[in-house]
Each structure stands twice: as C-alpha cells, then as structure tokens.
C-alpha cells in the first residue's frame with residue numbers, strides 16, 4: 001500500500017498565458033499525480049490578482065502575492081497598496097515572489113533593493129512568510145534579510161535555490177526553507193545536486209516553477225505541477241530517503257511554513 005499520496009507544489013504560475021488553453025486539464029493532471037495542493041505565485045500586480053482569483057475557484061490552489069524583481073521599476077505606492085489589500089484574502093499564504101535578480105534584469109539593483117525591503121515589511125505586517133527570488137544576487141539578498149530581521153530567524157523560503165554550499169549554510173542559519181525545481185534533474189546540474197544533498201530534509205520544499213524548467217525527460221517543453229514527481233524521485237536518490245518519505249517530509253514542511 002502506498003498510503004495517502006500527497007505532494008505540494010509550493011511555487012508555480014498557472015495564471016500565465018501558457019496555460020490558457022488547458023488550465024483545468026493541467027490542474028486535474030496534478031491532482032491525479034498526487035499533487036493535492038499548489039501555491040500559485042504572483043510575479044506582478046496583475047499576476048497576483050489572477051493568482052487570488054484562481055485560488056478562489058479551486059480548493060487545491062492557494063495564492064502568493066508579490067512582484068518579481070524584474071518588475072521592480074513598475075512598483076509604485078499604489079502597487080504596494082493593492083498588493084497589501086490582496087494579501088488579506090483568506091487563500092493568500094505568502095508574500096512573493098519578491099527579492100533580487102541581477103541576471104539581465106530590466107530593473108536597476110538599487111530599485112530592486114528598495115522594493116524588496118518594502119515587501120519584507122509587508123510580510124512582517126501581514127504575518128505571511130516570504131517566497132524569495134534570488135538570482136545572481138546572493139550577497140545582497142542575504143544582507144538585506146539579515147539587516148531587516150536583525151538576527152532573528154526569517155519565515156520564508158529561498159525559491160529555486162541556486163547558491164553554493166556556503167550560501168546554503170547562511171540560508172539555513174537564518175531559519176529559511178530551501179526549495180529546488182525540476183532543474184535538479186538536468187544532466188548538467190551536477191553541482192546543484194551536490195548542494196541539494198546538504199539540505200536537511202526538515203528544511204526542504206518542492207516546487208516546479210511551472211511553466212518554466214521542465215524536468216530532463218520533458219526538457220524544453222512547458223512544465224506543469226504533475227511533473228513534480230520527477231523532482232521527488234531525484235531528491236529521494238540524493239538524500240537516501242524513500243519517495244514516500246520525501247513526500248511526507250516536504251508536505252509537512254509546506255503545511256508548517258504556509259499554514260495550509
């Protein structure tokens with residue numbers, strides 16, 4: 001007997017246009033694959049609105065509200081006000097994705113930092129955990145979190161983790177959870193797999209970041225929450241845990257962090 005199968009995809013973007021033609025079929029396939037719950041993550045004001053709307057239509061979907069650092073230049077006081085209003089919805093379980101991205105970003109780092117700090121303040125005020133996006137900006141991301149939390153532990157997750165073992169050490173010390181996406185299955189992701197081995201299971205979350213980063217067997221195609229089983233399987237190998245154990249521990253972690 002397999003027990004009660006339950007996986008949680010803690011980060012996906014089912015509001016994106018890539019799902020316009022078959023969104024409900026994608027959600028059904030996720031449920032059939034054992035993904036009983038997904039968090040749809042807003043990456044713009046419009047995306048946050050759509051995430052809340054999507055969550056209101058399905059018991060299995062929760063929402064996160066925030067603006068991706070690429071759009072930091074578009075964030076006005078009005079935007080922050082609107083996001084704060086959305087954060088009060090009962091299906092909203094996090095503030096994100098927010099953070100810093102210095103990889104070919106259209107938004108200047110200085111503006112990204114200002115906006116990130118504002119979203120950290122919102123996360124504290126609304127008592128919601130943070131879903132943090134950090135690409136090529138590890139030092140600044142960690143410094144801002146350390147400064148704004150002044151040594152206290154941070155309630156949140158480093159999404160699509162891409163740091164080395166040293167960055168991981170700091171992230172864990174701050175109390176953060178860590179999540180990987182299906183890019184862990186890529187043939188060329190050897191270094192990342194070595195880092196993943198060092199994450200204590202009680203700090204690990206699963207995510208697809210769909211429609212991005214489909215697993216190796218579907219490489220180059222659109223990703224979807226049902227494919228999270230590929231991620232569970234590789235983590236089972238890397239951590240030396242059974243697939244059921246990976247499911248159980250990551251689901252417990254997600255429930256604990258997001259209160260779902």
Ligand code: NI
Pocket residue numbers: 011013041097209
């Ligand atoms: Ni994302």
